[in-house]
Each structure stands twice: as structure tokens, then as C-alpha cells.
Amino acid sequence: MQADERLALADDEQMAFEVPDVLVDRATHYCPGCHHGIAHRLVAEVLEEMGVVDDTICVASIGCSVFIYNYLAVDSVEAPHGRAPAVATGVKRGRTDKIVFTYQGDGDLASIGLAEVMHAANRGERITIVFVNNTVYGMTGGQMAPTTLIGQKTTTCPGGRCRDREGMPIRMAEIIAGLGGVAYSARASLDSVKNIRAAKKAVRKAFDVQQQGLGFGFVELLSGCPTNWRMDAVKANTRIREEMIPYFPLGVYKDVTEGEGVC
Amino acid sequence: MSRVVFLDERCKGCLLCTTVCPKGIIVQSSRFNRQGYKVAEVPADAMKDCTGCASCALICPDVAIRVIKSRKAKKAGKE
Amino acid sequence: MPHNTTDTGTPERIFIKGNEAIAHGALAAGCRCYFGYPITPQNDIPEMMSYALPDAGGEFVQAESEVASANMLLGAAAAGIRALTSSSSPGISLMQEAISYMAGSELPGVIVNMNRGGPGLGDIGPSQGDYFQSVKGGGHGDYKLLVLAPATCQECYDMMVQAFDLAFKYRNPVMVLGDAIVGQMKEPVTPWKPAAVPATEAADWRLEGAKGRKPRLLKSLFLEDGALAGQNRHLQAKYAAMQAEAKAESFLTEDAELIVVAYGSIGRIAKSAIRKLRAQGHKVGLVRPQTLFPFPGPLLRGLAEQGKRFLTIEHNCGQMVEDVRLSIRGIVDSAFYGHMPGEMPGSDDFLAPILDAMGGK
Structure with missing residues (x-):
């Protein structure tokens, strides 16, 4: 169609941006400005660059991203809510020669699935977890998540999250970093070009430590949910910078390849 | 010269690309796609300013942007 | 290690607990x-697996909970691996979520339940209080497990082999439902070596990376219009086909006027009671279902059509009796004796209920 003609390269032209083949060529069901699309693309790029697409098994979780298997062309299994790290443990123990990863949101991982992720991390399961933190339950319509910021209004804390009533937002990258079996734990953000580039490096590292058999790889990606934040995508990215990053500092919280030794 | 191509049917009109273009040439068009989103574009007369940096493609959550760079432009950029 | 043989190649009998079997x-x-989590009275199973499985080249994981154990089972099943979890009643309740997902995603796995007393924390003694939970699905949605009920330590061994074969034949979770009696008692067992698992088992659906083929997806979410109805019809057809696997032990049923229906340990204790009553000239026989789902209903119905009467004996307050009554409905009813969980039954406990049922001719 029209787009195809425009994509034809002249002799002196080249693509400045490669789209990974493992990323399925179809429109996603995600809302405008939702960062799942970026996170999916980063995972796809990393799997291709590592050359492990054909040996990868994805464990999908419950939430908006349950349909990740519609967008990544890898073998996949669907886990019950919060249980993806346990399912991934089973897959990996069954096939220790494969690359196994889960992709989970903050309701799934940091609330109902807290026991599963912490123990998989503590056992040092050779799996990778991509954790998308957008401070809200997206698929069910914007309820309060364990990561919801103080004062943030959601459909189940309409007056804003209150420390005395609902507790403080939970910081997963730091908690995971404190567990014995973890080889890598980092937090990155998908709000800017610079942060997306850093996020990709973190995703790569979280997969590298699995491939090298060093331990559990964990990467938290701060993401926007414009729909449930009741704002447009541009304002949502501003919110990540001004409200989320100050509470959820970006950085590497544990990296055994940087002199901490193998766990 | 570099250029960007917007895949209209992929664009959801979130406009994140407009915030990262170093030349500020990406704008919201007046076109709606089949899903009802008002898509982003670079007006024809502004395309000459595109540096091919691909920031717009990098931040696009919908893989709706392709960036094409001419080899000459790349060299020129390095000089 | 499980295969002790003499010089002549004859399998040796080994004296072990049901849990070890x-x-x-x-x-x-x-x-x-x-994958498992400690709970009495089945701890011999994980304890033995923790040293035997790594020796056999496998993986043992003590999970953080039964919730996690069952989900690990789901994961290994998705990779097409023969995997096991075991627990006892309260732990099995925690596994129901994953078991429902396994049934919905058509994933094979074996779950052992050494039934203890309930409800709640109950006790650590034997009970058959989990019959309904085992044979009626147990979690959410319309699904069935294949359920095998061992009465002896030898059957514990034999039924594990059968359980894995059935799980992969039907791509369905299988439950082996014992109790604290068969799990904790010791008997001679003759180990035998089944045919090796073919390398092609699960090769057409297991997840192993999409090399040279389209990616595979194992899921239980069906949102497309009509998709879930289609999946449910497919599952129901599969459960109907499982009826071919129904199995029961029949003991002295031919000339019996009264058929006692009892499963597992209780079936075995009932058999002792029946021997005593036969010695006194009472024409009583036993049907001991070895598969609880599929239920050997046609066998019972055939006996009902011969004019026999029925007594269901269970170590609960009346669960399998409903399936017995459904099997023989329109012909005859079944009397019921429930030995209360929390009390250990002996064969003498069943004499009076059997004589009562015979007298009620």
C-alpha cells in the first residue's frame, strides 16, 4: 500500500531503525501512549541480538500484557495471576537448556505474586523477569496497585493513596536486589529516549545473567498508563519524570558481574 | 537527507514522537486513521530538516515510525 | 534404585510405605x-524425591507453598516434562487454581493427595473427605481430573505409572487419591520397569523454542467469539472418552445379594469385613472403584440390573454414594455407611452396617 512504497529504499538510503522480526507485525490492543509496546520491542530486540529467539519460552502473566504472546513470536504459556515466576521455575527446571522469561505488571508481581517472585529470586532460578510498573491495575480499570504513589487517585482510592490507610508504594527492584539468588536487579524507565536506551541495556543484562547461568535476572521498567492516570500520553511521561522517578530511583541495584561475585 | 515514514494505521496519535524530535518537525496531522486516531506526521516541507536520529521511532510504543537515512547524510553528520 | 533384582532377574520384593511406593x-x-511443600501425612514422598530424583538426573524443588508447587507443575508440563507434586488435603485446596488452569490449557501432570481429615486443618489421620474435590473438578470451571485410588502399596506403585501414562495420553492432570492409611502403612511391593518414555512424547505440543516452526501457545484464556464454548465442548468430549479407562476390582460379586461399594483403604477394610461375613454364609460382595473419575458406573448398573442391592461405605459423611446412586438410578437405591473422619475404622466397624443393609431386603 502507500506505506510500502514510502519504505522502498533508494540506492543511497538505509533504515536507521530496525524492527525485530520476532516482534509480530500487527497493531497492539494497548491504549495510545501505553509503554507496553516499547517494553515488548526492547525484549524482542534483546532476544534477537542474543540469537536466542528459537530457544526462548515466554511465561505470560495476567493483566493488559497477557496478550504478549500475540506480539512476540516465541513459544508461550499463560500463568495464573501472580504465579508466572513459579510457572517459569517449572519450565526452566524441565528445560534447563532454554531461555525462560516472565513479563509481569505491578499488580501481578508486587501484590498477588509477591511470594512467587521473591522465592524464585531467592532460589536463584535461572530465569529473567521483565517487570512493568505503571502504578495501577490497568486491565481491570485503574484500581490501586501496591506501587500506586501516595496521593495518586485511583478507582479504589478515590481520595488518593494514603500512607496510614494503604501503606507506602512498594519498591521491587530494591527488594529483589536484597535476595541471595539474584544476579542482576535494576530499574529503568521508558519515558524518554535516553532512558529507553538505558532500559534496553538493563533488559539485555537481565537476560545475559540467565544465559551465563549466574542467577536470577530482574528488570523493573517504569511505564505510563495514560488511560488510567486520566491524562494524555505526553503528560503521563512528564508524570513519570516528576513523580515516579523521584520515588522509584533508576539504577542498578545488584549486578554480580560487577565484582559482587557469583551468587 | 533523511526521512521518516509514519504507518498511519499503526499510529494511535499519542504524540510522544512530537516531544522527542530534536528539530521539532513532527506534528499532529488532520487525518484520522481507521481506528479513529488522529495520526502524527512530518509536513512535506519540513522533512528536509530530519536528521535521521530515530528518536521518534525509539519512543513510539506502536512501532508506527520508520526512519530512513541517506548514507551521504550520515557521513555529512559525522564530519 | 527402585529396581532391585536378584541374580536370576526376578524382581525382588521391597518392604516400603505407600508414600515411598x-x-x-x-x-x-x-x-x-x-515440586512440593511439606505437609503430613505425605512427607515421605518429597523426602525420598529430594535425594532420588537428582540421582536420576531430574530436578527437585521444595516450593514456597502448594500454590507455587502446582504452578511449577504447570510450567514443567508446558515443557512436556513428566512432573509430579504431592500434598495432603489443605495443600491440595491451595493447588486448585493451577489445576484448573492445567485442565483448561490441557497440560498433563500428576498430583498425589494423601487425604487427611477436614474441613479446615482437620487432623493428620485418614479420611476420604476430598472425594468431591477430586472427582468433580475441584477448582473453577467445568473440568475433570482422572482420579486413581490405590488401596495397597503395590497399587501406589502401579498407579503412578498408569497416572503418568494417562496424563500424557489425555493431556490432562491426573490425581492419585490415597489417604493416611495407604500412605503410612508398610507392605511388600514388587517394583517393575515400565517401557521407557518415548522421546516423541508431547513432541507435537510441548514448548521448547520455536525453531523451524510457528510459535506454540498453551493457554486457557479464550476471548474470541465462540472460542471458549468450542474449548469446553472439546474438553467435555475428552472427558467422555475417558470413560474407557474406568476400572474396578470386583470381589465375590457373582452370587452376592448385596454389593458393598468402597474405594481405597476403606475398600480394602470392607473386603476383610466381607470375608468374615462370607465365612458366616452371608452373600455379600465388593466393588472397589480403582478409578473414581471415570467412575465405573456401567459396572454397578449391570449389577443393579441383576437385582443386587447396594451399600456404599466411605470414610466421610457421604460423597461417592451420590455417584453410586446416579449410576443405578431408576433400578435400586444404595444404602450408606459413613465412618466419621477423625476415627480410625477397622473391619469390625463395617459388619453391622453390612448386616443392616442385607436385612433391609
Whole structure:
């Protein structure tokens, strides 16, 4: 169609941006400005660059991203809510020669699935977890998540999250970093070009430590949910910078390849 | 010269690309796609300013942007 | 290790607990992964698997909970691996979520339940209080498990082999439902070596990376219009086909006027009671279902059509009796004797209920 003609390269032209083949060529069901699309693309790029697409098994979780298997062309299994790290443990123990990863949101991982992720991390399961933190339950319509910021209004804390009533937002990258079996734990953000580039490096590292058999790889990606934040995508990215990053500092919280030794 | 191509049917009109273009040439068009989103574009007369940096493609959550760079432009950029 | 043989190649009998026979049987069946969480009265199973499975080249994981154990089972099943979890009643309740997902995603796995008393924390003694939970699905949605009920330590061994074969034949979770009696008693068991698991098992659906083929997806979410109805019809057809696997032990039923229906340990204790009553000239026989789902209903119905009467004996307050009554409905009813969970039954406890049922001619 029209787009195809425009994509034809002249002799002196080249693509400045490669789209990974493992990323399925179809429109996603995600809302405008939702960062799942970026996170999916980063995972796809990393799997291709590592050359492990054909040996990868994805464990999908419950939430908006349950349909990740519609967008990544890898073998996949669907886990019950919060249980993806346990399912991934089973897959990996069954096939220790494969690359196994889960992709989970903050309701799934940091609330109902807290026991599963912490123990998989503590056992040092050779799996990778991509954790998308957008401070809200997206698929069910914007309820309060364990990561919801103080004062943030959601459909189940309409007056804003209150420390005395609902507790403080939970910081997963730091908690995971404190567990014995973890080889890598980092937090990155998908709000800017610079942060997306850093996020990709973190995703790569979280997969590298699995491939090298060093331990559990964990990467938290701060993401926007414009729909449930009741704002447009541009304002949502501003919110990540001004409200989320100050509470959820970006950085590497544990990296055994940087002199901490193998766990 | 570099250029960007917007895949209209992929664009959801979130406009994140407009915030990262170093030349500020990406704008919201007046076109709606089949899903009802008002898509982003670079007006024809502004395309000459595109540096091919691909920031717009990098931040696009919908893989709706392709960036094409001419080899000459790349060299020129390095000089 | 499970296969002790003499110089002549004759299998040796080994004197082991039912729980150990479960572990031996699983290893013989080619079980590669075990996931579990401690709970009485089945701890011999994980304890034995923790040293035997790594020796056999497999993986043992003590999970953080039964919730996690069952989900690990789901994961290993998705990779096409023969995997096992075991627990007892309260732990099995925690597994129901994952078991429902496994049934919905058509994933094979074996779950052992050494039934203890309930409800709640109950006690650590034997009970058959989990019959309904085992045979009626147990979690949410319309699904069935294949349920095997061992009465002896030898059956614990044999049924583990059968359980793995059935799980992969039907791509369905299988439950082996014992109790604290069969799990904790010791008997001579003759181990035997089943045919090796073919390398092609699960090769057409297991997840192993999409090399040279389209990616595979194992899921239980069906949102497209009509998709869930289609999946449910497919599952129901599968459960109907499972009826071919129904199995029961019949003991002295031919000339019997009264058929006692009892399963597992209770079936065995009832058999002792029947022997005593036969010695006194009472024409009583036993049907001991070895599969609880599929239920051997046609066998019972055939006996009802011969004019026999029925007594269901269970170690609960009346669960399997409903399936017995459904099987023989329109012909005859079944009397019921429920030995209360929390009390250990002996064969003498069943004499009076059987004589009552015979007298009620």
C-alpha cells in the first residue's frame, strides 16, 4: 500500500531503525501512549541480538500484557495471576537448556505474586523477569496497585493513596536486589529516549545473567498508563519524570558481574 | 537527507514522537486513521530538516515510525 | 534404585510405605521433576524425591507453598516434562487454581493427595473427605481430573505409572487419591520397569523454542467469539472418552445379594469385613472403584440390573454414594455407611452396617 512504497529504499538510503522480526507485525490492543509496546520491542530486540529467539519460552502473566504472546513470536504459556515466576521455575527446571522469561505488571508481581517472585529470586532460578510498573491495575480499570504513589487517585482510592490507610508504594527492584539468588536487579524507565536506551541495556543484562547461568535476572521498567492516570500520553511521561522517578530511583541495584561475585 | 515514514494505521496519535524530535518537525496531522486516531506526521516541507536520529521511532510504543537515512547524510553528520 | 533384582532377574520384593511406593512408582514412570511443600501425612514422598530424583538426573524443588508447587507443575508440563507434586488435603485446596488452569490449557501432570481429615486443618489421620474435590473438578470451571485410588502399596506403585501414562495420553492432570492409611502403612511391593518414555512424547505440543516452526501457545484464556464454548465442548468430549479407562476390582460379586461399594483403604477394610461375613454364609460382595473419575458406573448398573442391592461405605459423611446412586438410578437405591473422619475404622466397624443393609431386603 502507500506505506510500502514510502519504505522502498533508494540506492543511497538505509533504515536507521530496525524492527525485530520476532516482534509480530500487527497493531497492539494497548491504549495510545501505553509503554507496553516499547517494553515488548526492547525484549524482542534483546532476544534477537542474543540469537536466542528459537530457544526462548515466554511465561505470560495476567493483566493488559497477557496478550504478549500475540506480539512476540516465541513459544508461550499463560500463568495464573501472580504465579508466572513459579510457572517459569517449572519450565526452566524441565528445560534447563532454554531461555525462560516472565513479563509481569505491578499488580501481578508486587501484590498477588509477591511470594512467587521473591522465592524464585531467592532460589536463584535461572530465569529473567521483565517487570512493568505503571502504578495501577490497568486491565481491570485503574484500581490501586501496591506501587500506586501516595496521593495518586485511583478507582479504589478515590481520595488518593494514603500512607496510614494503604501503606507506602512498594519498591521491587530494591527488594529483589536484597535476595541471595539474584544476579542482576535494576530499574529503568521508558519515558524518554535516553532512558529507553538505558532500559534496553538493563533488559539485555537481565537476560545475559540467565544465559551465563549466574542467577536470577530482574528488570523493573517504569511505564505510563495514560488511560488510567486520566491524562494524555505526553503528560503521563512528564508524570513519570516528576513523580515516579523521584520515588522509584533508576539504577542498578545488584549486578554480580560487577565484582559482587557469583551468587 | 533523511526521512521518516509514519504507518498511519499503526499510529494511535499519542504524540510522544512530537516531544522527542530534536528539530521539532513532527506534528499532529488532520487525518484520522481507521481506528479513529488522529495520526502524527512530518509536513512535506519540513522533512528536509530530519536528521535521521530515530528518536521518534525509539519512543513510539506502536512501532508506527520508520526512519530512513541517506548514507551521504550520515557521513555529512559525522564530519 | 527402585529396581532391585536378584541374580536370576526376578524382581525382588521391597518392604516400603505407600508414600515411598508412590515415589518409586513415579521414578519408574520417568518422572523428571518434583515440586512440593511439606505437609503430613505425605512427607515421605518429597523426602525420598529430594535425594532420588537428582540421582536420576531430574530436578527437585521444595516450593514456597502448594500454590507455587502446582504452578511449577504447570510450567514443567508446558515443557512436556513428566512432573509430579504431592500434598495432603489443605495443600491440595491451595493447588486448585493451577489445576484448573492445567485442565483448561490441557497440560498433563500428576498430583498425589494423601487425604487427611477436614474441613479446615482437620487432623493428620485418614479420611476420604476430598472425594468431591477430586472427582468433580475441584477448582473453577467445568473440568475433570482422572482420579486413581490405590488401596495397597503395590497399587501406589502401579498407579503412578498408569497416572503418568494417562496424563500424557489425555493431556490432562491426573490425581492419585490415597489417604493416611495407604500412605503410612508398610507392605511388600514388587517394583517393575515400565517401557521407557518415548522421546516423541508431547513432541507435537510441548514448548521448547520455536525453531523451524510457528510459535506454540498453551493457554486457557479464550476471548474470541465462540472460542471458549468450542474449548469446553472439546474438553467435555475428552472427558467422555475417558470413560474407557474406568476400572474396578470386583470381589465375590457373582452370587452376592448385596454389593458393598468402597474405594481405597476403606475398600480394602470392607473386603476383610466381607470375608468374615462370607465365612458366616452371608452373600455379600465388593466393588472397589480403582478409578473414581471415570467412575465405573456401567459396572454397578449391570449389577443393579441383576437385582443386587447396594451399600456404599466411605470414610466421610457421604460423597461417592451420590455417584453410586446416579449410576443405578431408576433400578435400586444404595444404602450408606459413613465412618466419621477423625476415627480410625477397622473391619469390625463395617459388619453391622453390612448386616443392616442385607436385612433391609
